[in-house]
Amino acid sequence: MSLIHLENVSKIYQVGDQEIRALDQINLRIEVGEFVAIIGPSGSGKSTLMHLLGCLDTPSAGRMVICGNELSRATPDQLAQVRNQEIGFVFQAFNLLSKLDVVSNIELPLIYGGVPAAQRRERARKVACDVGLGDRLSNRPPQLSGGQCQRVAIARALVNNPQIIFADEPTGNLDSATGLAILGMFDELNASGKTIVLVTHDPSIAARSRRVIEIRDGRIVREYQP
Numbered sequence: 001m002s003l004i005h006l007e008n009v010s011k012i013y014q015v016g017d018q019e020i021r022a023l024d025q026i027n028l029r030i031e032v033g034e035f036v037a038i039i040g041p042s043g044s045g046k047s048t049l050m051h052l053l054g055c056l057d058t059p060s061a062g063r064m065v066i067c068g069n070e071l072s073r074a075t076p077d078q079l080a081q082v083r084n085q086e087i088g089f090v091f092q093a094f095n096l097l098s099k100l101d102v103v104s105n106i107e108l109p110l111i112y113g114g115v116p117a118a119q120r121r122e123r124a125r126k127v128a129c130d131v132g133l134g135d136r137l138s139n140r141p142p143q144l145s146g147g148q149c150q151r152v153a154i155a156r157a158l159v160n161n162p163q164i165i166f167a168d169e170p171t172g173n174l175d176s177a178t179g180l181a182i183l184g185m186f187d188e189l190n191a192s193g194k195t196i197v198l199v200t201h202d203p204s205i206a207a208r209s210r211r212v213i214e215i216r217d218g219r220i221v222r223e224y225q226p
């Protein structure tokens with residue numbers, strides 16, 4: 001069974017009397033260990049697709065199976081459980097809490113998962129060291145560079161040992177050299193067996209993946225290997 005399976009999935013929003021079809025009859029499979037990029041212009045539907053794949057929302061129609069869980073009509077609690085156990089997120093804006101140090105930011109998913117304090121601190125420290133932040137454990141985000149903040153975000157995404165990492169424009173707030181270093185980390189994670197789904201509008205970033213899915217006007221218009 002595919003790690004991710006979408007069958008005839010549509011997402012429709014009602015805005016007043018108008019019906020907005022953000023996704024239209026999407027069929028998609030992503031296998032264990034793939035590195036996939038989803039590319040498209042602003043308004044193409046790629047962010048809506050990411051929300052569905054990341055269990056932040058459910059489709060209006062169609063079938064959606066993520067990590068063996070049938071989630072087409074899932075409750076918010078069911079979605080939250082799969083998000084916490086199976087999925088890690090990395091965002092363009094980092095989404096770190098500025099008043100917490102590196103370790104405290106990384107351990108947040110473990111708090112939501114009910115992991116005991118001593119165990120979660122140990123795991124957070126280990127993952128921080130794994131991404132090259134061993135000398136920054138007590139620093140807070142305002143004391144870090146953009147690249148270091150994104151490493152904290154990657155560590156936070158990894159701390160629960162999820163099956164899938166979703167990265168939404170992960171280099172958008174970084175300079176070119178730092179962005180390349182972060183993309184190199186995704187290469188390494190994929191080589192270690194993690195499934196990576198990267199959302200971007202930049203073809204050069206999408207080219208780092210093994211398969212590119214291009215979306216326009218809520219439909220998949222082509223798939224190709226870069």
